[in-house]
Amino acid sequence: MTSYLFIVLGAVLVNNVVLVRILGLCPFMGVSKKLETAVGMGAATTFVLTLGCGTSYVIDSWLLIPNDLEYLRTLAFIVTIAAIVQLTELVIQKTSPMLHQVLGIYLPLITTNCAVLGIPLLNISQKHNFVESLLFGFGSSIGFTLALVLFAGLRERLDGADIPKNFRGTAIGFITGGIMSLAFMGFAGLDKYK
Amino acid sequence: MFSALFVMALGAVILGAALGYAAVKFRVEGDPLVEKIDSILPQTQCGQCGFPGCRPYAEAIAKGEADINCCPPGGEEGIKKLADLLGREFKPLSGEHGVEKPKSVAVIDENVCIGCTLCLQACPVDAIVGAAKQMHTIVAAQCTGCELCIEPCPVDCIAMLPIAEAVDNWKWKYPVFDIAQRRAA
Amino acid sequence: MSRRLFKFHGGVKPAYNKESSNHEQIADAPLPAEFVIPLHQSIGGIPRPVVKAGEHVQKGQLIGGPDGSVSSAVHASTSGTVKAVEMRRMPHTSGLSALCVVIEPDGKDEWIGHAPVPWRTMSPGEVRNALRDAGVVGLGGAVFPSHLKVNPGKEGHLDTLVINGAECEPFITCDDMQMRERPDGIIKGAAILRDLTKARQVLIGVEDNKPEAIAAMRAAVERIGAERIDVVAVPTRYPAGGAKQLIRVLTGIEVPHGKRSTDYGVQCFNTGTAHAIYDALELGRPMISRIVTVAGNVERPRNYEVRFGTPMKDVVALCGPKPDTDRLIMGGPMMGFRMPGDEVPVVKATNCILVGSKVLFPPPPPEMPCIRCGECAKACPADLAPFEMYWFSRAKIFGKAQEYHLFDCIECGCCAYVCPSRIPLVDYYRFAKSEIWAREQEKEAADGARERYEFRLAREEREKQEKAARLAAKAAETKAKLAAAAVAGAEDDPKKALIAAAQARAEQQKTAAETKTNAE
Numbered sequence: 001m002t003s004y005l006f007i008v009l010g011a012v013l014v015n016n017v018v019l020v021r022i023l024g025l026c027p028f029m030g031v032s033k034k035l036e037t038a039v040g041m042g043a044a045t046t047f048v049l050t051l052g053c054g055t056s057y058v059i060d061s062w063l064l065i066p067n068d069l070e071y072l073r074t075l076a077f078i079v080t081i082a083a084i085v086q087l088t089e090l091v092i093q094k095t096s097p098m099l100h101q102v103l104g105i106y107l108p109l110i111t112t113n114c115a116v117l118g119i120p121l122l123n124i125s126q127k128h129n130f131v132e133s134l135l136f137g138f139g140s141s142i143g144f145t146l147a148l149v150l151f152a153g154l155r156e157r158l159d160g161a162d163i164p165k166n167f168r169g170t171a172i173g174f175i176t177g178g179i180m181s182l183a184f185m186g187f188a189g190l191d192k193y194k
Numbered sequence: 195m196f197s198a199l200f201v202m203a204l205g206a207v208i209l210g211a212a213l214g215y216a217a218v219k220f221r222v223e224g225d226p227l228v229e230k231i232d233s234i235l236p237q238t239q240c241g242q243c244g245f246p247g248c249r250p251y252a253e254a255i256a257k258g259e260a261d262i263n264c265c266p267p268g269g270e271e272g273i274k275k276l277a278d279l280l281g282r283e284f285k286p287l288s289g290e291h292g293v294e295k296p297k298s299v300a301v302i303d304e305n306v307c308i309g310c311t312l313c314l315q316a317c318p319v320d321a322i323v324g325a326a327k328q329m330h331t332i333v334a335a336q337c338t339g340c341e342l343c344i345e346p347c348p349v350d351c352i353a354m355l356p357i358a359e360a361v362d363n364w365k366w367k368y369p370v371f372d373i374a375q376r377r378a379a
Numbered sequence: 380m381s382r383r384l385f386k387f388h389g390g391v392k393p394a395y396n397k398e399s400s401n402h403e404q405i406a407d408a409p410l411p412a413e414f415v416i417p418l419h420q421s422i423g424g425i426p427r428p429v430v431k432a433g434e435h436v437q438k439g440q441l442i443g444g445p446d447g448s449v450s451s452a453v454h455a456s457t458s459g460t461v462k463a464v465e466m467r468r469m470p471h472t473s474g475l476s477a478l479c480v481v482i483e484p485d486g487k488d489e490w491i492g493h494a495p496v497p498w499r500t501m502s503p504g505e506v507r508n509a510l511r512d513a514g515v516v517g518l519g520g521a522v523f524p525s526h527l528k529v530n531p532g533k534e535g536h537l538d539t540l541v542i543n544g545a546e547c548e549p550f551i552t553c554d555d556m557q558m559r560e561r562p563d564g565i566i567k568g569a570a571i572l573r574d575l576t577k578a579r580q581v582l583i584g585v586e587d588n589k590p591e592a593i594a595a596m597r598a599a600v601e602r603i604g605a606e607r608i609d610v611v612a613v614p615t616r617y618p619a620g621g622a623k624q625l626i627r628v629l630t631g632i633e634v635p636h637g638k639r640s641t642d643y644g645v646q647c648f649n650t651g652t653a654h655a656i657y658d659a660l661e662l663g664r665p666m667i668s669r670i671v672t673v674a675g676n677v678e679r680p681r682n683y684e685v686r687f688g689t690p691m692k693d694v695v696a697l698c699g700p701k702p703d704t705d706r707l708i709m710g711g712p713m714m715g716f717r718m719p720g721d722e723v724p725v726v727k728a729t730n731c732i733l734v735g736s737k738v739l740f741p742p743p744p745p746e747m748p749c750i751r752c753g754e755c756a757k758a759c760p761a762d763l764a765p766f767e768m769y770w771f772s773r774a775k776i777f778g779k780a781q782e783y784h785l786f787d788c789i790e791c792g793c794c795a796y797v798c799p800s801r802i803p804l805v806d807y808y809r810f811a812k813s814e815i816w817a818r819e820q821e822k823e824a825a826d827g828a829r830e831r832y833e834f835r836l837a838r839e840e841r842e843k844q845e846k847a848a849r850l851a852a853k854a855a856e857t858k859a860k861l862a863a864a865a866v867a868g869a870e871d872d873p874k875k876a877l878i879a880a881a882q883a884r885a886e887q888q889k890t891a892a893e894t895k896t897n898a899e
Binding site for chain 3: 232233235236237238239247248271318319320321336338359360361362363364365366367368369370
């Protein structure tokens with residue numbers, strides 16, 4: 001039980017996907033201008049990543065390893081993730097056209113999001129079982145959402161601030177992201193308690 | 195080798211079937227985004243953006259065929275709102291589509307008007323009252339300032355008057371002062 | 380009987396400076412040479428002028444008819460001749476002009492015939508119309524038409540009627556003196572309001588820095604024997620006179636953001652308004668004057684009963700303005716507005732004319748950046764976050780500013796008073812509010828234009844279809860005629876026969892016309 005807790009906590013805080021592993025920066029910078037879109041993107045990625053992580057584990061352990069096809073891992077994972085993302089896009093377009101329009105190109109880009117491929121691969125390398133895979137995927141995506149929401153909140157404030165002309169927009173965004181990364185380094189100490 | 199092909203083909207078939215089913219189940223009709231864009235546009239129906247009205251421009255923006263900075267009556271405010279709605283970058287008003295002018299209404303000089311009804315037919319919001327050989331007059335409250343009536347008039351009797359500031363539409367000024375401007379003044 | 384009082388959040392305690400103007404009795408301001416009475420003196424629709432230049436009017440005669448129900452009438456302040464109905468500068472920060480009725484007094488000061496209004500037997504709608512036609516508006520400063528507030532609410536009766544005698548702003552003492560010298564009218568007005576709104580109890584809140592006023596009002600309640608009316612002393616703290624703040628202090632009810640106090644069974648009227656309602660209903664007199672405090676940079680600060688339309692400089696001259704006077708402020712130092720000139724008239728909203736100078740009101744130090752200390756939020760009596768509203772108003776992000784309840788700001792000035800960076804916070808809120816209103820108006824206009832455009836397209840479509848239908852009908856008719864001709868006559872080309880017939884008719888008409896012209 002505690003090992004499950006540590007997996008989730010580790011994925012959310014200690015090894016945060018965006019701020020510690022530095023994966024998935026594309027939506028982190030691109031969709032975080034407003035809080036609502038950041039939350040929407042986080043929710044979509046959570047769904048994709050959790051499902052993707054679990055499905056990838058199943059495909060890997062039942063289809064690829066028994067048939068000695070480990071070299072097809074990347075290919076198979078990408079195909080699965082692409083299908084899941086497409087499904088998510090269809091659902092979002094139906095239920096919330098507003099979110100669909102605002103997320104725009106970033107929704108299908110979840111397919112090529114390095115976090116969404118990286119987490120299943122990392123999951124395999126950490127030798128988790130099925131339940132642990134799901135938790136790992138879920139925790140990582142919650143960490144992703146957390147980073148996105150924090151960043152969006154900060155950016156909404158930065159919008160009205162007196163920033164020097166050359167720093168406005170993406171530049172100050174990256175500087176802020178870097179400082180957040182530094183802050184999250186503080187969680188590295190939690191590793192000791194595992 | 196065959197097992198690899200078999201595995202990939204299996205994956206493709208299953209996922210393809212799932213997606214096909216989803217595509218049918220979650221089909222979306224229409225495009226509510228156009229409504230949202232149209233509600234931001236100022237509805238002057240003037241055509242300065244290059245489209246025959248505000249709705250066609252909204253549809254073009256939704257499809258991605260038109261840029262968001264083509265509407266002079268909407269001004270900087272309108273472009274900012276569109277940029278916010280669509281998540282696109284803010285761009286200043288493109289010069290080729292016109293400049294932002296102060297809000298005006300059209301006024302007919304009644305001494306010159308000949309009652310030809312050409313301006314009546316041109317007004318996109320039917321703000322001109324009149325009939326053939328009768329005096330024409332513009333209902334100021336309904337005029338959007340699109341200037342489409344000025345061209346058809348054969349005797350050039352229509353002029354644009356900027357709306358004067360009155361006590362009920364007066365706005366408080368922005369309290370931040372530019373020090374450089376103050377020094378220059 | 381000691382009543383439990385509550386505290387409202389925040390507030391400040393500035394120096395009150397009331398001692399200067401609360402020694403003398405209220406004096407009547409003499410009639411000026413010319414009355415300039417603006418037509419738009421209350422919130423709502425602008426009254427239409429019902430008199431013309433050259434007409435003779437009597438004191439209290441209607442000169443501006445209310446336009447709709449959210450509007451209040453305007454009356455002549457004295458008898459005389461209407462010199463003109465023209466644009467004159469308004470007592471408004473913008474310095475813009477609006478339509479005013481200019482009256483030259485004839486010196487006789489004759490009242491128009493008037494009689495008490497039988498309000499006890501009238502229907503509520505009729506009483507409201509009577510108040511509207513008497514021009515009664517709130518004299519606390521917001522000049523909201525009072526007839527719209529005199530209703531018993533959804534439940535059919537109010538729980539508590541609050542009469543606001545707090546007068547929390549520094550320098551202003553007009554309500555104080557009115558309560559000391561004319562408490563009977565106020566109590567009788569409160570009793571009328573109690574009956575009109577069927578209130579369970581009436582609480583008159585007066586700040587405890589006005590002990591003489593409290594004593595006079597309590598004595599009047601005893602004397603008249605008014606029932607269910609209590610005069611309550613509230614702790615002195617600015618802005619205890621704000622409606623929501625006074626309601627909180629007296630009843631403990633905290634009216635949430637965006638809600639009205641009537642949703643909680645409470646309504647609030649100013650003491651001056653209560654007196655005006657008594658005058659309007661029991662004496663039948665429309666509102667033509669009010670008590671104005673003149674204070675600040677003058678030798679003899681005092682309260683005057685001033686008729687509406689009196690130029691401010693005439694009233695100020697009575698008090699001996701000092702030579703270094705450089706401005707007039709309508710209202711108090713916290714919430715007042717600077718006047719564009721001194722010839723502007725006294726209107727229903729003028730509770731005080733504050734005469735200023737560079738010594739009394741030194742120029743504000745330059746604004747420094749916000750350090751997010753939170754003092755403004757501590758001081759805000761409306762439980763808002765002023766620094767957030769400032770941040771977003773400054774960046775012109777009006778959506779977020781509204782999310783922080785910008786429109787619940789009562790513009791009391793407590794936040795700007797405590798700000799260590801000396802930021803003129805209220806200026807930002809006023810700017811943001813007027814921008815948001817302007818945008819809403821533009822949106823409405825745009826929506827209306829879109830409707831008319833779509834209707835026009837539909838109309839053109841319909842005309843096209845009707846025309847097509849008409850042509851189709853005509854074509855069918857011709858076809859039928861042809862068919863009939865083919866059946867009847869033995870012509871091998873029935874169409875040719877029709878054409879020949881038409882040609883023959885045309886020839887006939889031509890010859891007929893030629894003969895006519897030859898004959899003329």
